[in-house]
Amino acid sequence: MSIVTVQLGQCGNQIGFEVFDALFSDSHCPQGLCSKRENEAYQASCKERFFSEEENGVPIARAVLVDMEPKVINQTLSKAAHSGRWKYGQHSCFCQKQGSGNNWAYGYSVHGPRHEESIMNLIQKEVEKCDSLNGFLIIMSMAGGTGSGLGAFVTQNLQDRYSNSLKMNQIIWPYGTGEVIVQNYNSILTLSHLYRSSDALLIHENDAVHKICAKLMNIKQISFRDINQVLAHQLGSVFQPTYSGEGSFHYRRNPLGDLMENLVPHPEFKMLGVRNIPQMSENSLAYSTFTWAGLLKHLRQMLISNAKMEEGIDWQVRPPLSGLPMLGKMSLNKEFHFNTSIANLVILRGKDVHSAELGAFKDPALYTSWLEPVHAFSVWKTQRAFSKYEKSAALVSNSQFLVKPLDMIVGKAWNMFASKAYIHQYTKFGIEEEDFLDSFTLLEQVIASYCNLGF
Amino acid sequence: MEEGVVNEILQGPLRDVFDSKQLITDISGSGNNWAVGHKVFGSLYQEQILEKLRKSAEHCDCLQCFFVIHSMGGGTGSGLGTFLLKVLEDEFPEVYRFVTSVYPSGEDDVITSPYNSMLAMKELNEHADCVLPIDNQSLFDIISKIDLMVNSGKLGTAIKPKSLVTSSAGAFKKRQEKPFDAMNNIVANLLLNLTSSARFEGSLNMDLNEISMNLVPFPQLHYLVSSLTPLYTLADVNIPSRRLDQMFSDAFSKDHQLIQADPKHSLYLACALMVRGNVQISDLRRNIERLKPSLRFVSWNQEGWKTSLCSVPPVGHSHSLLALANNTCVKPTFIELRERFTRLYKKRAHLHHYLQIEGMEESCFTEAMSSLSALIQEYNQLDATKSMPAEDLPRLRVAV
Secondary structure, three states, X not given: OXXXXXXXXXXXXXXXXXHHHHHHHHHOOOOOOOOHHHHHHHHHHHHHHHEEOOOOOOOEEXXXXXXXXXXXXXXXXXXXXXXXXOEEOOOOEEEOOOOOOOOHHHHHHHHHHHHHHHHHHHHHHXXXXXXXXXXXXXXXXXXOOHHHHHHHHHHHHHHHHOOOOEEEEEEEEOOOOOOOOOHHHHHHHHHHHHHHHOOEEEEEEHHHHHHHHHXXXXXXXXXXXXXXXXHHHHHHHHHOXXXXXXXXXXXXXXXXXXXXXXXXXXXXXOEEEEEEEOOOOHHHHOOOOOOHHHHHHHHHXXXXXXXXXXXXXXXXXXXXXXXXXXXXXXOOOOOOOOOOEEEEEEEEEEOOHHHOOOHHHHOHXXXXXXXXXXXXXXEEEEOOOEOOEOEEEEEEEEEHHHHHHHHHXXXXXXXXXXXXXXXXXXXXXOXXXXXXXXXXXXXXXXXXXXXXXXX | OOOHHHHHHHHOXXXXXXXXXXXXOOOOOOOOOHHHHHHHXXXXXXXXXXXXXXXXXXXXXXXXXXXXXXXXXXXXHHHHHHHHHHHHHHHOOOOEEEEEEEEOOOOOOOXXXXXXXXXXXXXXXXXXXXXXXXXXXXXXXXXXXXXXHHHHOOOOOOEOHHHOOOOOOOHHHHOOOOHHHHHHHHHHHHHHHHHHHHHOOOOEOOOXXXXXXXXXXXXXXXXXXXXXXXXXXXXXXXXXXHHHHHHHXXXXXXXXXXXXXXXXXXXXXXXXXXXXXXXXXXXXXXXXXXXXXXXXEOHHHOOOEEEEEEOOOOOOOOEEEEEEEEEHHHHHHHHHHHHHHHHHHHOOOOHHHHHOOOOOOHXXXXXXXXXXXXXXXXXXXXXXXXXXXXXXXXXXXXXX
């Protein structure tokens, strides 16, 4: 089954390119550490999911590129074409001239309705190329105007027109300090709208990825390209093919559906985070060896202590002793807070994958009480190594990972809203104070729900 | 409204760049009288102006922004210029209006400049989206600083010839006679850097509409203090990252502002950093972290930074930075303006030149004065919050 990707705005397009590039490079990587037949099956599955075929054999990404100004799309198209290995469809992009001015209201209320037909037609054409559609991956940022505002509008449209297909939004959480001054407004408007129309929100935080680049990859002068490549690696480790079940050697056909089924049991809880291990520069890779036991131990501790990467993990955090009640509600200020999960998905790729021992992830103490661990925890596996890592593990988690960042954004947006600063820029295009209040209410509700998971 | 300057341009090296049909000139000038520029020439040339604007706009695929470049102290730029603003607002309401205004300095030789500036301020308050105030004193100080560096001839610190912000062929010698060329060059660089992200690629683009969106929290407060660095590049091929950090520090120093203002000791409402050249996001973030503690931001915008990265640096430099700040440090400029105006107005000096123009009454002056006072009052209110601690307001509570 195929996935159609919609890339929105500068961020969405820049990242989209890196994602397709990572997917392609990995599927053609000679160090798959598996049999030739296995490799071919992997390649074929990846291809079916993400690429369609052209006459002269160059695969075309199943993607629609949307931006309100032309520079980034032109760059993205030419970068792909120059690589000579894959490219974007010639007519897969929609572009305007004037941008959205970092204004969510402009993206949502002006660009959205104005260009609805053109954009949805492009998406329809891409969908028609698929033998069978698994769903949509929408890559966007929250801080700007196009990705956030137009992204929310497009997602809503997808819900209306393709109600049977799944939609997963890849959302880029901006740096805490200053990419865009009105980023908090744009973020809360985006999140509240997506909560109503998307099936799952897979969230990537710029601050976290930046730290990975600095500490784990040892990059001195970190550029957005570096950040996007780490992000693409994380996404690739989730979406590349995996076996469809325990003991099977056929590749899973419905990744989005399986993911939603495993991780989003309740519509109130849609926020997913990704962690992966190991993550290091290519130079160090040649000198490192890994064991599944070691990787999984770190990954589990990253989960329960809410660490964003494998360095600096707080090993003091322990799951509460089962049977004893949690002492008091989750305080957002507590240092040693234990991260309660609703559901977790661990994806293992590489050598001896079947020998990996996952019992520690099935501990009921990790989860809320209303789901049995057998339902709350799932595993996907493949022997085929990912992107030159002999063994690698990814964790997609629906847990309290994102409560603190969400709370911070809502707090800052609220402070600014109380002073009414910048509101005139939004009311100019039809987003009223009421819309802001609705968004605040919805998100406070989400924060409260996640905070209470410990019970 | 006189022919001399325009003719000079038409005979100069850039004569082919300007479309001679898109020029409007008159003979006698505005006599440094805002009323003549605004009311007399305004009504006289309104049709012509509209026609030429429409023609230019037709050539554009997508018109985003108008730049109005003028001075506040004279008659044409000030009067006709602000008349134009109203025309633009009526005719092209969706297009942004950016105004680069040269404010009169302390030793200004035009006697009526306080009147002209005050009357123009009202129009700027009401019809401009964004104003970049500039004053000649600051520009002069900057070029003096450059001259000092050039002429000091310190051992081993030769300046790359093409890297001067004010470079133009043979500019050094002529500096004494024609300082305005060099000073204007600085403003030109300001506009270049402002539009760089719209013209060139980069990893974090910033269009002109984003400037207004991010830097104007309330419609009235749209005055942005600008500063440009570096002013020159040393011939050192090896540029260590300390030089890069120095660039950021300079952008916040008094000496690099294009208007007499001290942003570091006033309150920031918002700040934008537009970086060009080989600078990456980590360099940007490192410097913001470094400089943040010494800057005071308003309580509801503690992280009020807007950043952009453009890959292409200006000619002769490896990187450059334009900082635009919405900061209460513009207040002294306005207060001084008001004082100079009041001194003249109290004596009713030269007033008859204005009142004899049809459509001008004393109320125009008093209204302009209250408009400016209201603006100053808004800045005062914000300044009053400077010393108050940032409080977290109680949030919405939801039933779970």
